[in-house]
Amino acid sequence: MKGLDKQSTKERFIIDLERLGFRSAKVIGKYNYREMKKGLEMHRHNDMLEIVFLDKGSQYYYIEGKDYHMTGGNILLTFPGEEHGTKGFPEEKGQLFWLIIHIPRNEQKLLNLRSIETKLLVDRLLQLNKNRLFKVPHGVKNDIEKIFQIYNNNENDVYKKIKITNLLLSFLLNIIAYGEKSSKITISDTFANICTFICDNIKEEISLTHLADKANLSLSHFKHRFKKEIGTTPMDFIMKNKINTAKIMLPEQKSVSGVAYELNFSSPSYFATVFKKYTSKNPSDYI
Numbered sequence: 001m002k003g004l005d006k007q008s009t010k011e012r013f014i015i016d017l018e019r020l021g022f023r024s025a026k027v028i029g030k031y032n033y034r035e036m037k038k039g040l041e042m043h044r045h046n047d048m049l050e051i052v053f054l055d056k057g058s059q060y061y062y063i064e065g066k067d068y069h070m071t072g073g074n075i076l077l078t079f080p081g082e083e084h085g086t087k088g089f090p091e092e093k094g095q096l097f098w099l100i101i102h103i104p105r106n107e108q109k110l111l112n113l114r115s116i117e118t119k120l121l122v123d124r125l126l127q128l129n130k131n132r133l134f135k136v137p138h139g140v141k142n143d144i145e146k147i148f149q150i151y152n153n154n155e156n157d158v159y160k161k162i163k164i165t166n167l168l169l170s171f172l173l174n175i176i177a178y179g180e181k182s183s184k185i186t187i188s189d190t191f192a193n194i195c196t197f198i199c200d201n202i203k204e205e206i207s208l209t210h211l212a213d214k215a216n217l218s219l220s221h222f223k224h225r226f227k228k229e230i231g232t233t234p235m236d237f238i239m240k241n242k243i244n245t246a247k248i249m250l251p252e253q254k255s256v257s258g259v260a261y262e263l264n265f266s267s268p269s270y271f272a273t274v275f276k277k278y279t280s281k282n283p284s285d286y287i
Contacts, residue, residue: 042085057094071231134182
């Protein structure tokens with residue numbers, strides 16, 4: 001089990017809720033990355049629920065042997081004891097919030113609720129395991145942002161704790177409400193087929209105009225629809241898949257230039273630049 005990260009940096013701000021007097025609510029954090037960072041190592045938190053809200057960007061996670069792709073406005077839940085991380089993929093640029101709660105046991109209380117109220121709230125949260133990834137309205141992040149604003153105010157810690165308690169409870173109730181009524185996130189057949197075509201032809205030069213024609217859309221409308229459904233731009237999707245394919249090919253071929261040309265990059269140097277952008281590593285690191 002990996003210990004909880006409570007160390008803030010310039011790009012990651014983490015509030016240690018235990019220091020404010022919370023027992024079950026452990027940490028709440030956020031990052032706003034302008035570029036990709038090293039991936040999150042696989043780990044697990046026993047007896048803890050982790051709620052991740054991605055405000056902007058896209059992010060890949062691997063939980064208990066299954067892949068999950070988050071886009072802006074998505075909530076992703078990791079339940080107690082589940083192994084999770086990015087499985088070698090980087091933490092991508094974007095804005096993301098996370099909250100970790102220890103599941104109360106044996107009459108323990110959560111956020112000053114009575115024991116019976118705590119049990120009801122926790123049970124409803126844990127029942128969301130059938131649909132751990134779902135979309136929420138943009139306004140859901142308001143409670144989280146207010147928590148960081150209040151924490152940075154010059155009020156005494158007791159008054160901060162009262163305000164933050166109410167905001168955490170409001171956030172959790174919203175998660176339950178939208179999680180219970182949401183359906184699994186799906187992609188239209190048109191864009192599922194487009195993604196399949198890209199993956200099947202990843203070694204070729206893929207024209208966005210050709211993809212738009214396959215979708216029977218204008219180029220501008222295609223780009224807009226692609227980003228709305230897939231969560232990233234068509235070119236970003238193409239490049240990510242080329243780099244993921246390269247990560248498999250490099251250990252086998254042991255030639256950076258060979259892989260670069262086989263994946264239709266204009267030169268090995270351009271390939272290395274793109275590879276570094278998406279993985280924070282050099283292609284030669286995989287040989």
